[in-house]
Amino acid sequence: MQSMLRYIIPSTMRQNAKHQRDQWLKMTASDHDIMYHFQSSLRIGELERYIFTYDLYMGDEIPSDLTLDSLWLKIKNIENVTLRAAYLMGPYVLYADVRTKDYHHKQRLFISADQPQFESNIQPQQDFIAELSLHNLKKRYVWIVDIASQILFTKQASINFSITVGGSKESISVDSARNIQLGVQSSRMKVDRLTTADLWNASLLSKSVFGRRKEHLVILTHGLHSNVTSDLFYIKEQIEKTQNQHEEMLVVKGFTDNVCKTEKGIKWLGTRLAEHIVHNLYNDATVKISFIGHSLGGLVQSFAIAYISYNYPKFFEQVEPVNFITMASPMLGIVSDNAVYIQRLLAMGIAGKTGQDLSLQTYNGLKQPLLQTLSSSSALRRILKCFKSCTVYANACNDGIVPLYTSALLFLDYDDILDKLNMNTEDLQTDFFQRNFISPLTKAMDILMPQRVSQNGTKIPVASMLDSAYSVLIPPLPDKSYITDPKTRKDVVVHDKVYSGQDIPDHQSNSQLEVMNSSNVLLKTFNIAFGGQYKKLEEQIARNWHKDVKWRKVIINLKPDAHNNIITRRRFSNAYGWPVVDHLTETHFLNDDKSSRSWKLDPISKDEDFDWIVKPTVDSVFDVGPTGMICTFGEMLENLKTSTLEGMTESTVPTSYSQEELFKYEDCLDRDGGILP
Template identity: 55%
Template sequence: MTSSSDHGILWFNKSSVKIGEIERYVITFQLYDDENGLPADLSLNSLWLRIRNIENVTFRAAYLMGPYLLYCDVRTADYHHSQHLFVSADQPKFEPTLQPQQDFYAELSLHNLKKTYVWIVDVASQIIFTNTSQIGFEISIGSSKKSLENAELSSHPLASSSFSKLSVTRLDTLDQWNLNDHISPHANQKEHLVVLTHGLHSNVPADLFYLKEQIEKCQKYYNDEQIVVKGFTGNVCKTERGVKYLGTRLAEYVVQELYNDRVTKISFVGHSLGGLVQAFAVAYIAANYPWFFEKVDPINFITLASPLLGIVTDNPAYINILLSFGIVGKTGQDLGLKEQSEAEKPLLYFLPGEPTKTILKKFKRRTLYANAVNDGIVPLYSASLLFLDYQEVLQQLQESPDFNQKLVTTTPAEFIMKNFISPISKAISLLAPQKFPESGSSGKIPKVSVIESAASILIPPVPEKSYIMDPATRANVIIHDKLYTEADIPARNSQSEKQLLGSDNMLLRTFVANSEKSCQNLEEDIARRWHEGLTWRKVIVCLKPDAHNNIIVRRRFSNAYGWPIVDHLTQNHFNGIDTEPCIPDSEVGAPDSNDLEYDNSWVNFTDKRSLFDVGPTGMISTVTEMLDSLSKNSPMLNRNSSSSRRRGSSFDQDQLFKYELEKKDLTGDPL
């Protein structure tokens, strides 16, 4: 048998990723060494990379069991988005939606005469709804693109290289999230724990990986402590079960798993639903582990596009009905401001009360990031706690190059319809983590299925080439950055409040025009509770679609429009300056002990649990987990394990796909 090098295949590996998993391959090519100097037969011909999604082509339609899509990118090791790339060969290459049986090719250029070349390749799972499915893929390096196209790679040995100049290091998800713990020179020093929390139908390891890496790069500002960035993975595929359920699990993870004697500081960063979850986690820790915030100094409390006031008045009536009925489980009821079973107020009303408020006052910085436009999931008023200088925000928005023409050439009603009211997008966003506006959309609800919607949702708008290569082409997207104290909030029944609630500002018109005044009043009450005795820094941004996921750079290049936001977050919150509080110490006071005991009761109040708390999409994960557990404990089902390739579950995934298409139950009987 001839060696793979005879066919131009220099390296080959086969692997797979589940939900939230991301693999990294560090490719090192030694062009020449100093001892021998330049060889006579030195070649500067490019190498080629191929990544292939090896799942069956029929899985392209298996959205609810997947989707079986991969995100992959390749860049040079010294690449940084702040650099101006003059040579197109240095431009990063990426594919946001690599479908089953599709290939991604990238040229690894050797256009400079230098001793060593290093490239970094990332491959991430795009699975959303289930934690049992896997996506298999092959990654190979060849001396030419033709050699990769013609080779039968499945016959090559795994993780092998036949070229001495080439070496490849593979890092799985755990490696990348724990590597700094082992190699940091600050391992024996005090720790600043940074907890990242994901949103609905999302995950920490892959979706917040870019944010994690950028925060870790701020270690250079800290000589006396180690930044440790972590996130709780136990809530993946469980995000429909309610804020209290998710926050309780996060809090226990922080106290029981992450805390140690070296942890002296803590910061929380939450995206979307994660902002509410981390707020409840703070309350839960304060109520059940009161010693924690006496030993650990709270530094940053940051939310990004979080529905802190719910999503009621920005929704059509039928969406609110679906929320109350549990279309996205208990979480949907929380966001719809449905009252708790034995309380007159919803959970989001109690959340900014005690003990949350007392602990929030201890944080050195409290910052809200909110999208002004292009976020079809969380409205501006909810992410910014309602009270905001909307006129200044609108003025800055009108001066933005990307939105100026749209604001001038369309009527206010059309602008609101395209940018702030998208009823079908709200329905879809409750079932998936992304939303991408469609051009020419009207107020009528299109007749589409959930599967069809999911297919379009997972095709992200790709940033322009100039945006990635030239920082000078990137407009300033931070249009408002201001501290708001309690004194800035208009008094009840004042003229300022009437002007706010009666405003014709198009950024607030959906809130003002809502007919459900009771919900509007409730949202205002919640907003006021968040501001009592607290100073908030509100950063309003103007991002291109998909703004809700761009704001955290969910994927490094397909969500690159969010780079400036992550830069702003890291530069202003992890810059080595943690000594100046954003509020005077005199404002920090403990509530009366009797009030504290009364207010704490809502934290540990146990809701009645139901299987249907998870909602329709949550049932997908629940059922597949049950099947996975049954297959591992059933001798009959275990006989099929040998035919299940590369999968953690021994249940045949093809059968699950067949069930999805034919609407049969798991016994094969028609429903």
């Protein structure tokens, strides 16, 4: 009997294994079951990537009964529908896109089934459904899905979502997808889920593979009400793709703890960035450094450089400054481009200390506006002079936040740019009137919420307030042909020139008077706003930036929303910015000069007063404006809740530990199980 059982059981197991293998071989994409289901959540600046690998068949032979029915993907925002109205507490909106692994924006797509699909405005209880086509008879398909949070104003909010892949459109419907098992549910499907930390720490994996190498540290800095981890992620990936051109390991990083605190002032933000670079990002292998700042980030990184230069004078003697790049940054402030009462509101603190800095105000004992001091400081200039390249990318039009004259450091060949833009002067005059006398409210909203899409049309500077309001609901998205066919994309660079000291007109010269009194519409706001009372100050700040420094000025003609398109904030909804990022990577990172370069720092001026750097910043709840208050009070409530819970559990013995705490406990054990001293 026992010998019979020994025979029957193995035989039965062999039969079951053969049956399962036969069933696997017969399985095709027409299987209508759920293949993958998962739920997750995203906070501000977070994104997740899902890499789906699907085997159409197994082995070398193609099954005779194989079908090519599509798979289907659904991403659903599962937050309560009432949160659609909670814009300032969120907004609770997701961005998502799906593309094949082989997709590249420089390659033309001939098959419509291979076209990427995306949605930038997935609101609570809305979903994004995409077809995953199996139109080719190939063994393996791979798709990449990115999901990003669109939260702007608070660290406390999070967006819960679900992601589902099924063998039919019906299988991912609401009714059939309830209470389904989490994870992979098909033997032919493999899913790799990458979190924000995974995506930003890819360089650590490279270090483990290639061993210890010298490093080129690239610092990305975000703007007002923005973040590094999702808003500048596209730039990060494109820079990292140039790794093969570099002897050093490219380490692309940013500072994430300024998120939701960008109204606290350029000094406050820049100081924290500088300390993060010196104490957390720099190591013995760091031999080069580059800076890329978007919008306000251009000024924040400038202060950070001055701070490091003064407080850590040996840093830039040991680390070679390579690239200093700003993208649509208000290097002269944003005074002349504002309606009168918007300027008054900024001066009063509607955008916190940052708004006061940008409106060229003095406060807290400053002897002059911070931008005037920063741009003239020897602590900053001695480093800027040593950068291999100093480049500004500036939008010629369709940027409702940072006008051309301030992002391009004022001195520019405006007539040449206007000719290349090829626009009707009468239309531009009308649009200027609309901008400054009809749409100041739109301008205020743009300053407070720069990530909202607020422009439509191609005239300088922006379209009407009604167009702007419409664009909030329906963002202006790229055409399908633009996404799929590189030949349809026009050259966006209208001006690319290096400006040295000889290109800057002397005081009271004819060339200088032509600039200061120009009728060119690109300088209209600069020359007539406030009766020109800020012109001399802005001109002086521009001259400060140019002293002893050569600037490459790249002027861009982008479609709306140019301020966010210039950095390709989201891969497809801001795809008009692809050529700009391509230009940046190709000119600054792709053709890397491997020859050694020497640089010598000038001494810091002994006669200069550096209180504006060294004097501690006193934090106050009133350092921020209305939108900053949302995050500030949210953090206060979160801290109160945490401290209350800690007090309630202080006298109790913990019955569970976090994973991190367990690991720390294990590190303290000796081999015999005792606690190490």
